[in-house]
Amino acid sequence: MRIESEQAFQRFVAQARKRSSARSREVLVCCGTGCLANGSAKVAEALAAELAKRGSDVPVATFTKRTGCHGFCERGPLVVLQPQGVLYTRVKPRDAAEIVEKSVIGGEVISRLVYKDPASGQRIPGYAEVPFYQRQTRVAMRNIGRIDPADIEDAVAHGAYAGLAKALFTMTPEQVIEEIEVAGLRGRGGAGFPTARKWRSCRAAAGDRKFVVCNGDEGDPGAFKDRSIMEGDPHSVIEGMVIGAYAVGAHEGFIYVRDEYPLAVVHLTLALEQARARGLLGANILGTGFDFDIRISRGGGAFVCGESSALMRSREGKVGEPRAKYVHATERGLFDLPTVLNNVETWADVGAILARGGAWFASMGTAKSKGTKAFSLVGKVKNTGLIELPMGTTLREIIYGIGGGVLGDRPFKAVQTGGPSGGCVPESLLDLPVDYEKLTEAGSMMGSGGMIVMDDRTCMVEVARYFLQFLTEESCGKCIPCREGLHQMLAIFEDLVAGRGKSGDIEKIERLARGMQLGSLCELGKSAPNPVLSTLRYFRSEYEAHIERRACPAGICRELTAYEIVETACNGCHACFKVCPVGAITGKIKELHVIHHDTCISCGACFDVCPTQAIRTFPKKELAERGVA
Amino acid sequence: MSAAHAADPKPLEAILGAYPAEEASLIQILQDVHRAYNYLPCDVLATVAKTLGVPLAKVYSVGTFYKAFSLQPQGRTIVKVCTGTACHIRGAAQLVDELQRKLGIKPGETTPDMGFTVKTVNCVGACAMAPVLIVGETYHGNAKAAKLDTYLAAGEADDAD
Numbered sequence: 001m002r003i004e005s006e007q008a009f010q011r012f013v014a015q016a017r018k019r020s021s022a023r024s025r026e027v028l029v030c031c032g033t034g035c036l037a038n039g040s041a042k043v044a045e046a047l048a049a050e051l052a053k054r055g056s057d058v059p060v061a062t063f064t065k066r067t068g069c070h071g072f073c074e075r076g077p078l079v080v081l082q083p084q085g086v087l088y089t090r091v092k093p094r095d096a097a098e099i100v101e102k103s104v105i106g107g108e109v110i111s112r113l114v115y116k117d118p119a120s121g122q123r124i125p126g127y128a129e130v131p132f133y134q135r136q137t138r139v140a141m142r143n144i145g146r147i148d149p150a151d152i153e154d155a156v157a158h159g160a161y162a163g164l165a166k167a168l169f170t171m172t173p174e175q176v177i178e179e180i181e182v183a184g185l186r187g188r189g190g191a192g193f194p195t196a197r198k199w200r201s202c203r204a205a206a207g208d209r210k211f212v213v214c215n216g217d218e219g220d221p222g223a224f225k226d227r228s229i230m231e232g233d234p235h236s237v238i239e240g241m242v243i244g245a246y247a248v249g250a251h252e253g254f255i256y257v258r259d260e261y262p263l264a265v266v267h268l269t270l271a272l273e274q275a276r277a278r279g280l281l282g283a284n285i286l287g288t289g290f291d292f293d294i295r296i297s298r299g300g301g302a303f304v305c306g307e308s309s310a311l312m313r314s315r316e317g318k319v320g321e322p323r324a325k326y327v328h329a330t331e332r333g334l335f336d337l338p339t340v341l342n343n344v345e346t347w348a349d350v351g352a353i354l355a356r357g358g359a360w361f362a363s364m365g366t367a368k369s370k371g372t373k374a375f376s377l378v379g380k381v382k383n384t385g386l387i388e389l390p391m392g393t394t395l396r397e398i399i400y401g402i403g404g405g406v407l408g409d410r411p412f413k414a415v416q417t418g419g420p421s422g423g424c425v426p427e428s429l430l431d432l433p434v435d436y437e438k439l440t441e442a443g444s445m446m447g448s449g450g451m452i453v454m455d456d457r458t459c460m461v462e463v464a465r466y467f468l469q470f471l472t473e474e475s476c477g478k479c480i481p482c483r484e485g486l487h488q489m490l491a492i493f494e495d496l497v498a499g500r501g502k503s504g505d506i507e508k509i510e511r512l513a514r515g516m517q518l519g520s521l522c523e524l525g526k527s528a529p530n531p532v533l534s535t536l537r538y539f540r541s542e543y544e545a546h547i548e549r550r551a552c553p554a555g556i557c558r559e560l561t562a563y564e565i566v567e568t569a570c571n572g573c574h575a576c577f578k579v580c581p582v583g584a585i586t587g588k589i590k591e592l593h594v595i596h597h598d599t600c601i602s603c604g605a606c607f608d609v610c611p612t613q614a615i616r617t618f619p620k621k622e623l624a625e626r627g628v629a
Numbered sequence: 630m631s632a633a634h635a636a637d638p639k640p641l642e643a644i645l646g647a648y649p650a651e652e653a654s655l656i657q658i659l660q661d662v663h664r665a666y667n668y669l670p671c672d673v674l675a676t677v678a679k680t681l682g683v684p685l686a687k688v689y690s691v692g693t694f695y696k697a698f699s700l701q702p703q704g705r706t707i708v709k710v711c712t713g714t715a716c717h718i719r720g721a722a723q724l725v726d727e728l729q730r731k732l733g734i735k736p737g738e739t740t741p742d743m744g745f746t747v748k749t750v751n752c753v754g755a756c757a758m759a760p761v762l763i764v765g766e767t768y769h770g771n772a773k774a775a776k777l778d779t780y781l782a783a784g785e786a787d788d789a790d
Contacts, residue, residue, distance in 0.1 A: 037768035073757030221713030224754030300695025317655035378756035
C-alpha cells in the first residue's frame, strides 16, 4: 500500500500506533552485533518458543521483538519487558522458561537477572533507572532498542517519517534548510561543518543531477555508533536523507556502508524496500511529486574511504584516493556532480529536528555545538557501550557518571577521542565540557565519537605507535608527506618501544609532524600526528623514560619490561600457571610460584589474572644487574 | 597466478549480469566475485576488465587497494582478530601471537593445508566486547588466548561442509 496524501500518512500512523498499543506486552531482545556475539539470537528463539508453548497461559498477547543495539553491550544479551520496563542483563537461553513463567505470566521480577550497579551494589530492575540510561538524552538514537528495525510500521508508530511528512507537506526546501540552520546542526562525522551551509551551497550549485550521500564508513577504531544506528533504526537514516534530498533538489542517493558491517547492510536493504513499498521513497514520494531513491554501496575495507572525497571515488569504482580540498563536493562531488555528504548520525538527527523544531535541538548543548552527540564508550571502563548526551557534558560525567569509573578501580590515565585523527586527553582535563571546540583545543578532536578509556596499565608511547601503525597501513599513498612521514615516524616509534630510542628522537618526531600537518593532501595525513603530539604534550615523561632510562613506566612494552612474583602476596592459587602461554611459571597449588625470566615473553597474561596483585613489573635492564640472562 | 587451473566461469556470468557494465560497478562486482570464489582469480579479473571496459591494470589496482580483497586463495575458515583500539588495549596482540604459535602463520597468511587464513581487521565495531575474535561467521567477545583451541575447532566444524 503506497501512501499518497497527507491524510493517508496520518491514517497509516494511527493504524501503526493502534497495532503497537494492542501489543500491550512486549519482550524486547537486543540483537545488535554485540549482543549477537553473546548469543542473543538463541535467547530470542528460546523466548519465542517458550511463549508459543505457554500460549494459553499468557494473560495477554505478548510479542518477542528483536531490536537494535540498546547500547549496554557489555551486559548483553539484554532483554527488556514492556510495559513494565524491566531490564534483564546477561540472559541465557536457559533463562527463557523462568522469564516467561515468573515475569511474563506471574508479573514478578527475577532478581538474579537484574542489573547490579557497581557503584552502589544495588540491584536496579527498571530500564529507565539504570544510571547508564538515566543520564542520557537520545536524539539520533531515539528509537534504537525500542523498535524492530525490520518492521516499518513499528518505526512509524514510534515517530519515524513524521519529520519527512512535515517537510514535504508544509515546508519549502528553503524553509527546511532554515530549520536545520536554527538547530545549529554540525556534521557528526567529526569535522563539525555546519550542515545547513553545506546543503545551501549544494542547492545553489548549477545542474539538475545532484546526489545525497550517507557516509556509513565508520572506520575509527573504537567507534560504533553509526553501526548501531544503521542496524537498529535504519529508517532514521532514510528519513533524514529524503529530507536532505528535498532540501537540495537531489533525486539519487547512496549509503556507503563499511564492509565490516554486514548486519547493517541487511537491515538497511530491508528498510529501503519497506519504505519504497509505502511510498516513502522512490517516485512521487507521499504523492507530492518529489522523486528520490537510495542505493547501498558496500565499502572495500579501506579506512581512507571515510574521507568524503575518497568515499566518492570508491563509489565510482576507483581506488579510494582523496582530492584536494579546494574542489568542493557540493559543486563537484560524486561523478563530478553537486553532492551533499553527511554522516549517519547527522542524517539520523535531521528527522527529529524537523519533527520537533530546530529551536528544540538548539536548546541543548553549548554556544557553538548544539544538540546531542552519540559516543561509544569503551576500553578500560566498567560500563561499556553506546551513549548519547547533550554537547558540553564533562568527560568526568561520561566516564565516572555513566561509565561507572575505570575497570577494576585502577587509576585513570587518559581518554582517547577522535580515533587515529584525535588524541589522548589526560586526567587534569577530566572536567572538560565535550564539544567540537574544546576537544580541538585539548589537542584531540570529536571524530566519530569513539571514547577509549585508558588506565595506568596503558603505555602512551605504545598507544601512539599503535595509531601510527594503523595509519601507515591505511594511508592511500597518494601524497608523500602522509605516506613517507608515517613510515618514518613509525620506524622511530618501533625503536622507542623496543628500547632503541636515541636522544633527539622527540625533536625529530615533532619536525616530521609539522611537515605532515602542513603538506598532506587530506585530513587523514594532516591529522595523523595528533595521537603522537597529544601524548607528547601530556605524557612527555613517558617518552623520556623510554629513551633515557630504557624503561616503560606503565610496564607494557615487552622489550623493556620483566615480570616477577612478590613472595609475600602470592597465595599459590595457580591461576598464573594456567594462563602462561609459554610455561614460564612454576609452582604448586598453595605454594609460592616463580616466573622464569629465560622463558618469559613478557606478555602480561599472568598480571591480568592474578587475584592478589602479586605480580609486579620492573625494567628489564635490571635483569642484567641481577645476573639473570 | 596462484591457481593453475582456470576458475569456473558460471558464478561470474551471474555476477556480471546483475550490474550495469560500467566502471562504477567494479567494486560491487569484485565483492561478489570474492564471495563466490573465496578470492579474486586472475582470469576472472581479466574477464571483469573486458566486460566493464576498464583496463586490467585498474582492476588490479582496485583489487590490491582494498583490504576486503585477496589475490591469493583463502583458507576454508577465516580467522579475524579485531585490532581496533579497544581490542588493542584489552589484549588483541596476545591473540595474534597465540594464533601464530598454534597455526604457524602470521596475519595475512594461510595454513599449508588451506584450513585457516588469519587476518587482522581494524575494528569490527563490537568494541564493548573487546577483544573480539571472529572465526568464520561467529563472533567471540571477550576472547581469551587460552580458549583459542575451542574457537578454532568450532569454526572448523562450521566450515567443513
